[in-house]
Amino acid sequence: MLISLKEALAYGEKNNCGIAAINTPTLELLLATIKVAEKHGVPMILQHAEVHDPVVSIDDIGPAMLELAKRSSAPLVVHVDHGESIDFVRRGFEIGFNSAMFDGSRLPFEDNLAQTKEVVELANEYGHGVEGELGVMPGREDGVDSAEGVGDTSLYTDPDQAAEFVAETGVTALACSFGTVHGLYKAEPKINYDLISTLRERAGVPIVMHGGSGLSPAEYRECINRGVQKINYYTYADKAALEAVKQLLVDEPSTYVMAPVTVAARNAVQNNVDELVQCLYEGQVA
Template sequence: MLVNLNDVLLPAKKNGYGVGLFNTVNLELARGVLKAAEELKSPVIIGTAEVLLPCGPLEDLAGLLVPMAKKASVPVVLHYDHGLTFEKCMEALKLGFTSVMYDCSTDNYEENLRKVHELVRIAHCFGATVEAELGHVGDNEEPAAHKGMNAPEAYYTDPAQAKDFVKNTQADALAIAVGTAHGAYKWKPKLDFDRIKTIADMVEVPLVLHGGSGLSEEDFRRSIACGISKVNIFTDINVAAGKAAVRAIKEGKTCLTDMIPCQVEAAAEAVKAKIRVFGSEYKALTDMSI
């Protein structure tokens, strides 16, 4: 069942659990994500990010993911993550994505607000939702991310700004910077849980935690308890599928068709583990009409 962010995140926010976004670049990962969600009766968010398009072109993935989402037995949001340009976000909407993240977090506050507000007006006409980012969730490879860990006040989301931003953009979800980073962690992240709770108390829309791969189960549970409703995961399922292929080769399987089932199952198991931690297991049955 193809839905948008509001359909899955508003119940999650109300009832205190999280819904995972699992980015995909091919059929194997997509099958693994949806297999896990259907087996555990969990709503799920699936999609891709602009930085991943070299691995899977947007048009090709849309042709693959839209029909898979529509025929799924659980609510599935098709989300375009970290859209960096207005043009690509529009392309995603036209291709059938039901949600887009327009990431203008490296712009100044006024420009971020202006750009997001413009896209929100358009996306809502498509029946789609928009996620924005305030503050900046860096990358583990970039110096800014490491610097941000030592000087969080320069990179973390300001609660008062968050309230003003949501009010003036009408964004449907807000990604906040509270100590995570994208990619595999090279040091243990220190999340600002008090900041999450403060922002959650000040804004009405669901909050999003980016850079989820590599966090501890306790980090996830505490973040969700403090007000996070959506958690982004890619590295964990990407690595799981890659390791499955390596194991298959070591076992003497040299054909791609011998490796595919292993990759699908590995991705599914990684997603199941996150669904259970996030607390969304069986929520497709209790919180939504499908």
């Protein structure tokens, strides 16, 4: 069933969980993610990032995400991830996505604020929630250039700006930079936990973690304790799929059709996301 971003975040706050938000640009990722949500009956977020549009267009995968979410027994949000223009967010809403992130983090503060405000006004017409972003998170969802900017604290979100940004725009949640990096970690992540606490308090809305791949369970839990209620996750799930496929081709070199490959990939994603869910929803899942 479809639930709103607000409802998912409220569940996270009430139960001290991080809501898993998984990018699903392939059917393997999409089906496996839904299967895990159904197995545990917990709210999760299916999301499509603009940067993944060359992999699969939102016009093609979007209706599949929505249809599968609606008929699922699990409570799911279908979310536009890293919309870089208001047009992309609008496209998502027209397809039926019921939540969106607008990423104006690389714009000057005033422009980010103005454009995010516009996106919130658009979302209000539909009654949908919006995630904004403030502070620069190195790397992108596609995992390219993730070493750049690691450990650069000047990129971290400023709490005063966060308070102003949320008050002015009316976003439902705020993606912040506090030490995580998109893609594969090429250096040890250094998370500033006190900054998360301050940001949560000053912003007054749940904090979103991007670059959620590759943290230890203890690191995830501490981020959640400090006020992170949505955790974006993609790279390691997709990496698990690829590794399973490579192994399959070694074990069974005579494989001559695609079908066993897609099943292996799906199963690997399922195991990977299940492990993540065990950590993020600790106390809520068996």
